[in-house]
Amino acid sequence: MSAAIIAQLLIAIGPSALELIPKLAAVWTKTALTPEEVTGLCAPARASYDQYLAESKARLAAISPVPA
Amino acid sequence: MKSSWKTTLGGSLTALGLALMGAGALDWLPADHKKIMMELGFCLSVIGPFFTGIFARDNNVTSEDAGASATPTKPPGPLLPMLALSAFLASGLVLGSGCVTAVDKGSRALVTTVQTVDLAMKGWTTFDAMGKATPDQVLAVRAAYSKYQLAEAAAEHALIASMNAKDASVYTTAGAALSACQADLIALINSFTAGTPAKTPPPLPPGL
Numbered sequence: 001m002s003a004a005i006i007a008q009l010l011i012a013i014g015p016s017a018l019e020l021i022p023k024l025a026a027v028w029t030k031t032a033l034t035p036e037e038v039t040g041l042c043a044p045a046r047a048s049y050d051q052y053l054a055e056s057k058a059r060l061a062a063i064s065p066v067p068a
Numbered sequence: 069m070k071s072s073w074k075t076t077l078g079g080s081l082t083a084l085g086l087a088l089m090g091a092g093a094l095d096w097l098p099a100d101h102k103k104i105m106m107e108l109g110f111c112l113s114v115i116g117p118f119f120t121g122i123f124a125r126d127n128n129v130t131s132e133d134a135g136a137s138a139t140p141t142k143p144p145g146p147l148l149p150m151l152a153l154s155a156f157l158a159s160g161l162v163l164g165s166g167c168v169t170a171v172d173k174g175s176r177a178l179v180t181t182v183q184t185v186d187l188a189m190k191g192w193t194t195f196d197a198m199g200k201a202t203p204d205q206v207l208a209v210r211a212a213y214s215k216y217q218l219a220e221a222a223a224e225h226a227l228i229a230s231m232n233a234k235d236a237s238v239y240t241t242a243g244a245a246l247s248a249c250q251a252d253l254i255a256l257i258n259s260f261t262a263g264t265p266a267k268t269p270p271p272l273p274p275g276l
Contacts, residue, residue: 020187024180033175035231038224041179044186045220049193049210056193 171230178223185216 027033027041192209195201201209 020183023183027176027179027183032169032172033179035228038175038179038228038231042182042220042224044189045182045217045224047186047189049189049213052189052193053196056190056197060194060197 171227171234174227175231178220178227182220185220189213 030037033041192201196206196209
């Protein structure tokens with residue numbers, strides 16, 4: 001993972017990329033991924049929109065009152 | 069568009085860079101040509117978004133401040149994030165360190181796509197949970213995300229099969245499915261910003 005790629009990622013998705021970069025760096029510095037690792041790392045793609053929404057609402061409720 | 073030639077040029081440079089990088093991946097090209105095309109393409113794909121970013125107008129600069137035309141225009145499109153993200157993903161496909169096999173390239177690209185979309189969905193659904201998304205926007209993102217999930221599942225299945233079989237020919241299927249996955253991802257990001265001029269999802273709370 002080069003500095004240029006990190007810069008591109010920051011441009012594309014903003015400061016939130018700072019969370020993503022270490023994850024991707026860990027993937028890219030491995031010599032090879034096993035099928036089990038790929039399955040595990042791709043697990044987020046199986047979450048439904050409603051699951052994401054519920055998690056977001058829970059996070060918001062934890063840090064501030066729920067908007068009306 | 070014709071009056072926004074600088075941002076148009078930035079987008080065009082990015083698109084050209086991506087095209088060169090894609091062409092540089094063609095197996096039948098001589099090795100020296102592939103290297104030049106990939107290096108030049110990567111440079112353009114980096115320069116293009118920066119060029120666009122330099123000349124694009126910030127959210128806190130009004131049309132009056134910038135001396136823009138009073139003629140109504142369409143909401144700003146998602147060109148920059150779409151191009152920048154696709155540049156990033158394309159870079160991941162060809163430039164990841166230690167990518168020696170086609171299957172290995174595919175696995176890293178797939179994981180990169182999934183992790184990037186995961187973060188984008190966390191940001192979007194936070195925006196939605198705050199009540200700032202319109203019903204039409206939510207429907208569009210739901211539909212795009214469903215398509216992405218189908219494409220991702222197909223790509224993951226094919227990739228795992230190719231890894232287990234250690235058969236590069238199986239990767240052809242994974243590559244095709246991954247292309248569909250990436251196209252759907254771009255459509256997803258496109259729908260994130262469509263119709264939301266001058267507003268972007270808020271910064272994620274700490275810990276996301």
